[in-house]
Amino acid sequence: MTKKQLQSLAKQHGTPLVVIDHDIIRRNYAEFKKHLPKVQGYYAVKANPAPEIVRTLHKAGASFDVASLPEFMLVYENIKHLLPKEQQDFIWDKIIYANPTKPKETLQALDQYKPLVTYDNLNELKKIKQYAPHAGVVLRLRVPNTGSMVELSSKFGCDPGEAVDLIQAAFGMGLVVEGVSFHVGSQCTNFENFVQALNMSAAVLKEAKSRGHEIKILDIGGGFPAHYNQHVKPFSALARKINAEIDRLFPKDMQILAEPGRFLVATAATSIARIIGKAVRDGKPCYFIDDSVYHTFSGIIFDHCQYHLKAFKKGKTEICAVFGQTCDGLDTISQSEELPDLEIEDLVYSENIGAYSNASATWFNGFPPAKVVHVNQ
Numbered sequence: 239m240t241k242k243q244l245q246s247l248a249k250q251h252g253t254p255l256v257v258i259d260h261d262i263i264r265r266n267y268a269e270f271k272k273h274l275p276k277v278q279g280y281y282a283v284k285a286n287p288a289p290e291i292v293r294t295l296h297k298a299g300a301s302f303d304v305a306s307l308p309e310f311m312l313v314y315e316n317i318k319h320l321l322p323k324e325q326q327d328f329i330w331d332k333i334i335y336a337n338p339t340k341p342k343e344t345l346q347a348l349d350q351y352k353p354l355v356t357y358d359n360l361n362e363l364k365k366i367k368q369y370a371p372h373a374g375v376v377l378r379l380r381v382p383n384t385g386s387m388v389e390l391s392s393k394f395g396c397d398p399g400e401a402v403d404l405i406q407a408a409f410g411m412g413l414v415v416e417g418v419s420f421h422v423g424s425q426c427t428n429f430e431n432f433v434q435a436l437n438m439s440a441a442v443l444k445e446a447k448s449r450g451h452e453i454k455i456l457d458i459g460g461g462f463p464a465h466y467n468q469h470v471k472p473f474s475a476l477a478r479k480i481n482a483e484i485d486r487l488f489p490k491d492m493q494i495l496a497e498p499g500r501f502l503v504a505t506a507a508t509s510i511a512r513i514i515g516k517a518v519r520d521g522k523p524c525y526f527i528d529d530s531v532y533h534t535f536s537g538i539i540f541d542h543c544q545y546h547l548k549a550f551k552k553g554k555t556e557i558c559a560v561f562g563q564t565c566d567g568l569d570t571i572s573q574s575e576e577l578p579d580l581e582i583e584d585l586v587y588s589e590n591i592g593a594y595s596n597a598s599a600t601w602f603n604g605f606p607p608a609k610v611v612h613v614n615q
C-alpha cells in the first residue's frame with residue numbers, strides 16, 4: 239500500500255482504521271508453500287479471524303487451525319459449500335482443532351464432524367473419549383520455546399517422557415492417535431527450537447512404533463516469524479533447516495502439517511490513526527491518538543509486540559511519546575517514537591499490524607474497535 243492509498247482510505251472510511259491487503263496474505267502463503275512444499279499450512283485463525291481472510295486463504299489452498307467452537311464454525315461455514323462432496327465428510331484435510339483443552343460442550347458439538355483434536359494429558363483424553371468418541375487425536379508435546387516472543391511451553395504440551403504412555407492410553411481407550419504436534423513459541427527467531435522439537439518428535443514416534451503404534455501425522459505447529467524488521471532472518475533459512483531435519487528424521491510418507499498464524503497475516507495490515515491531542519511532558523512531545531492498547535494496539539500487551547508509528551508528513555523528527563485514547567495510564571503505545579512535529583488531526587500509521595492486533599481488540603472505555611477494510615480481496 240502506498241502512503242497515498244492509505245491516506246485516501248482514511249479519508250473515505252475515517253479513523254481509527256485497519257487496512258488488510260489480501261495480495262500480501264496470498265504472497266505470504268505462496269512463500270510458505272514455496273519453501274516448505276511438503277508441508278500443508280493450516281492457518282491459525284486466532285491470529286486474525288476475519289472471514290474474508292479465511293476465504294482468501296481457502297482459495298489459495300490453505301487449511302485451518304482453530305482453537306474454539308466459534309472458530310471451528312467460522313471456518314466450516316465459510317468453506318463447506320466450496321468443498322467437493324467426498325471432502326465434506328472428512329474434515330481433517332481442512333481443519334484441525336488444536337486447543338489441547340476443550341470444554342465438554344465443545345467436544346459434544348464437534349463430535350458429529352469427526353474432528354481431529356489435540357490433547358496433552360489423561361484427563362483431556364477421558365473427556366474426548368466420553369464426549370467426542372468419533373474424534374481422531376493428536377498428542378501435543380512440550381518443546382523448548384527459548385527466545386520466542388510469546389512463550390507457550392509452560393501452559394501446553396505433555397512432557398516428552400510421558401508421551402508414549404499417553405499414546406498407549408489413547409489406543410487403550412479405543413481412540414486412534416493420528417499424530418503428534420508441538421509449538422515452538424510465537425515469533426520464534428531461534429531456529430534451534432524447531433530442530434530440537436523435530437528431534438523430540440522423531441524419538442517419540444520411534445518409541446511408539448516399537449510398541450506397535452505407527453503414527454502418520456506430524457504437526458510442526460506455528461511460530462514462523464513475521465518479517466517485522468531486518469533482524470528477523472529470512473523464512474527460507476528456517477525452511478532449509480526444517481526440510482533437512484524432516485528428510486533426515488521421518489519416513490517419506492509422513493504427512494506433515496503446520497499451523498502458521500502470524501507469518502501469514504502480520505505483514506498484511508496497516509493501521510491508521512488520527513492525532514486527537516498533543517502535550518509536552520518533561521520537555522518531550524506527547525501525542526494522543528484515536529486508537530489504543532485496548533484496541534488495534536492490543537498486541538503491545540497480549541503479544542509482547544512493539545509497533546512503530548510513522549507520519550505521512552515529512553520533516554525533522556524528534557523523540558516523542560504516543561498514548562492511546564482511553565483514560566488508562568497503561569494505554570501507552572510508545573514512550574519513544576521518532577516523529578516530525580505533528581498537529582491535532584494529522585494522521586499516523588503503523589505497519590505489520592495484522593496478527594494478534596484487532597483480533598484481541600475490546601470495547602473498553604466505550605470505544606469500539608477500529609473499522610477494518612479489506613483491499614485486493
Ligand SMILES: *Cc1c(COP(=O)(O)O)cnc(C)c1O
Nearest residue numbers: 282336424460461497498499500
Ligand atoms: C496460536 C497458535 C498457532 C499460531 O501461532 P503463530 O505463532 O501465530 O504462528 C498455531 N498453533 C496453535 C496450537 C496455536 O495456539
